[in-house]
Amino acid sequence: MILTSLTLENVGLYKGKNVLDLRPKEGKNIVLFGGKNGTGKTTLLESVKLCLYGNNIYGYTKKQYEEFIKKLIHKGEKSAQVTLEFIYFSLESHDTYKVVRKWDLGKRFKEEFLLYKNGEIYKEIPREQWQEFISDIIPPSLVNFFFFDGEKIEKLAEDFSEVEFVNDVKSLLGVTVIDTLRTSLDILRKRYINQEDVSEEISQKLQELEEKRKTLEKELEKKLQSLADIENKKQVLERKLKTAEREFIEKGGEAFRSYERNKTRKEFLESEIEKIKNEIRELASKDLPLATGMDLVEELLVQLEMEKEIKRINFEKEILQNKLKELENILTPLSLDKEVLEKIRNLFSVNKEIKSDIILDLSEKENKTVEVVIQNLKTNTLGKAKNLFLKLENLEEELLEVESALQNVPEEEFIKPYLEKLSRLERKRMEYETIRKCLEEEIRKLEKEKNKVEKEIEKLESFIKQKMKKRMVIHIIEKSQKVIDRFRKEFVKRKIKILEKEILDAFYKLKRKENFIRDLHINPETFEITLFDVNNRKIPIDRLSSGERQIFAISFLWGLARASGKKLPVIIDTPLGRLDNEHRENLAKNYFPHISHQVIILSTDVEVDKELFEMLRTHISHSYQLVYDEDCMCTKVHKGYFWN
Template identity: 35%
Template sequence: MIIKKLVLRNFRVFQGTHEIELLPKNNKPIILFGGLNGSGKTSILTAIQLALYGKMAFDRVLTNQNYIDQLSALIYRNSETKESEKSASIELTFTYNQAGETSDFTVTRSWSLGHKDELFLSQNGKPLLELNYEQCQGFLNELIPNGVADLFFFDGEKIADLAEDESGKVLQTAVRRLFGLDIIEKLRNDLMIYLKRNAINTLDIKYQEILNQLEQEKNTYLKEAERLRTSAHAIYIQISGITDNIQKKERLFSAEGGAFALTKSQEKEKVNQLFKEKEILERAIRQEFDNTFPLSLAPKTLNRLFEQLQQEAELKQTQSFVTELNQFLKKLQTDMAFRSTSTAKIASEAIKDQLEVYLADKPSGKILLDVSERELGYYQKKVKIDANKSKEHFHELKDRLTVVENELEQASLNIQRAPEDEQWLELFSHIRQLDHERINKINENNALLEEAKKMLVLALDKTRQIQKIHDQMRSQYNDNNSIAYAKNSLALLEEYMASLTESRIQALEFNFLNSYKRLNRKENEQLTAKVNPMTFNVELIDSEGQFINRKSLSAGEKQIYAIAILEALGKTSGRQLPVIIDTPLGRLDSKHRDKLIKHYFPLAGKQVIILSTDTEIDENYFFNYLKNDISHSYQIQFNNKTYSSEIKNGYFWENSHKNKEVS
């Protein structure tokens, strides 16, 4: 996949329309964005994720209303924005190779204030109008699964967290996303067991009795709260299982053409309407053949006919004129015979000479058709006006007939894609049943948690009373039991994940070792890598077979270690996606920045989009290391007057540097 273009309209801090070219050119993979904090760099990453994944682009599961609220919050607005202009859109164009064939896809997601988004998809410039919203989103999810894309679209904090994390939790999260395990059991470490009273024997018997009573009441409330929370946790696990089952069923439903099945009846009705329209169009076309349309099929012949008719009309006028003039000359000659004057003879001869000259330029010949002027006008109207109108109407009917036939073909294909009713109704009904069951479980879980909260409030009240009696009485967490509980839960989760990911461990080890050796740049260092199948922790092994302690690595080596893990996870996913990194170098010193600048960014992928501040990729890195690998560079500038940002060509110092070179 290669992203070619991103178009933002009224999105977050970007007012109006901003079109950003992202297609790498001349084998230069890096597209560099520069901007100060708060200018809108992260909005670029957010826009790409939202365009592709919609509701799933957010970190948590959203209801439809929450999703609408989130979208509304992303619309650029100021005090001068009119109600009708409170809308936004994102357009993302990318290439994708599917089954050996590369296509250009354009995703357009638009929405207005307080309304759900609309989603449109086109392939190679042709809108996929046969796909509705759910079908478009399902198609995108199949192209680029959300869990896999998280390994390619990340910010600098992910790198820093992974580099500094020695517990393995950040790495575990990344691997779980790689394998699609996006529901992680939330371990609870707030199991509390209060220590026995200290120095209780030093208190008076009266206080001892009061304290014992309060302690018993408090423990009763705590036990009840714990019982309720344990029950709620069990239900939560059931909810997670039901949610997983729903997602599996929905994927199966989508794979079997469920989205098309839901619109099958509509497609059938559409086919009936299109057949009716086709009959009407064909009847209208036949009527045009019975009308003046055939006259438009022989324009040259009819033009010659009208030329002949026009010539005959002029010939008739000339003959009429000559006839009248001859009669006049006979009368004139008769008058001159009486007068016998030489002047009259001269005049008569002159008139005849002039008449011959005049007639030489006039048409001559025989009249073949003898059509009157009224008939000629009638024929001209039929051929030049009526026939042309009939021709235009014919082509309109023919074009519409082509559209109808194409729509008939597409609707028939959609009907063929849809499974038989018996095949999907049962599956759809099962999904509805599971969804209803999930809602009931969520309500039950919330009710139990609310009751547990009340018990904890009562227990807290008893604790306060105990503190008032004697400030030496206190409660504390039983660390040993809490840790044991957490470890047991984590071990179960790790065992479950290990059974699912065993087949990927070797590929992950291989990819990590290659990446680490390339980024580490230490020659003659014989290293191997081992991935713990229980914890997913990636460990380095030296030439003597000894595990290298993570704590012994320098800060830069830890960072390289983290980058190598992310690169290995991306390669293990098997997806050729762009790498998008937000604020990649914020925590690194100059030495380790050098290594990443030289050995990671130019080689991370065919397209590497970097969102940086001026202190991360500074003037030295830009001109001395990255310039030859940068295809496009942009600077995001925030305008304090309009509270909006605009995107300009050229990195921070690039334009001024070019001006210096010219001068």
């Protein structure tokens, strides 16, 4: 399918007739619209959807839809029209269709829907079936995956479990058709039950229970909506709280909060410092002073060793001389030769001499005492002193930091407005949390009551089934429902496998971090998404950065579009608003040129700037610039982009 033109007449800011050529040139898939904020870019996207589906895409009441169209029509005008032309390719041929939707604000609101095929009013099917025909070509359930804006991406990035989104995914997978079939069978089953000959009392009771269930469902729906509203308010409040907290910290609020803690810490540190100083003084009163002259202490040890050696040698010498005298007394009567006697004397002589004097002349006991004192000084006193001085130094540094923090505490009058704002928001959060808990409790009670009613209904229906004549039909229906349930489970599982692969492939094309996400899993019951890293560990989606979540959301939409199997154009309104340059460039290279055979981009000059325009140039078929004219208070369409 290729969109060939879009014509707006008195729609939004577009006054008069505005014809836009959407047909891409051969080999180029992008048609680029540029416009500042408020020039009507989103009107183009909404006009395409409105032309194709009318109120079916919005689900307004009749009165709400009339008010919506009145606001959409250009100010001062009484009628408007949107015309969309496209070529649809089937297996047999390709045909040109024109869809026209007109509105008239005369005496009564009037909408007219027209369908043309190859230039003539479409007559192959009744007029009443035209809308269904268009919905078959472009199913409304798929439109959000092909026609979307930046806000859709941001919303999806914030909450992948959104009910509307999950329903769209179900419809894409074909689950909605299966569920509709099962619901239809259930309605048929109940119809057969109600047709049976059952006592009026039981029928009345069953009707009352059905009414009660409907009432409970409506009440439950209201409470769930209230819970969703309070959750949204809470999220907005959380963002305000973060901003207020940041302002409070920037103004010195953290120091203000820490004042009492730092004051107590200062007193503790001062006390600890004094204790350590006392310990150092105690060491100084004992043998620590010796540590100041360790060189002398080492010399003392050397001197002591030398004196011990001198005394040992002198002692040995004295013993040998005494023995020599005794030997001489024995040998003298023997009249030995003098040379022999000299040799004997030499044997008893001690030649070793130490050139040092005995200065200290300590006894052996005194010597040991001195050695013990010096050894204790080395092993205990010095080590303990070093540890004390190191601890003292660390404590004094911390004390300086604490004193500095105390000096930087802002005045209470200065910080008070920020603190009060923060307190107000905290109180509001507590209020929301209380409301949330109350709503959850009410919902729990309603669900409990609803389950109770449903069990009573089930009992009555079971009793009625025993009495009815058409049991076989109901049996077949119930059996069919079980088959459908099994089929649905297997069908969803297989479809989800395809969807997971398409989404992951799309993400790999767009994410700059290689192997950041290795795998993903979609729960076939809840459709909850779980991401896994290279080590097969779960990655919570809320831990991804804002940019990463948006890239994943875009990948998700791309994967869904590919999984649908439909070859449809893609229209994107302001998709790059909150992405950094690297992500934007990655989308320009790997996303826009490849997502579809026809891509219509609605952008500001900030999103698709000069650099991005040059990157896309080879893929751009043609471009338009939307310019707001103050004189006519309307938007005018010019060919070319902002600087092209």
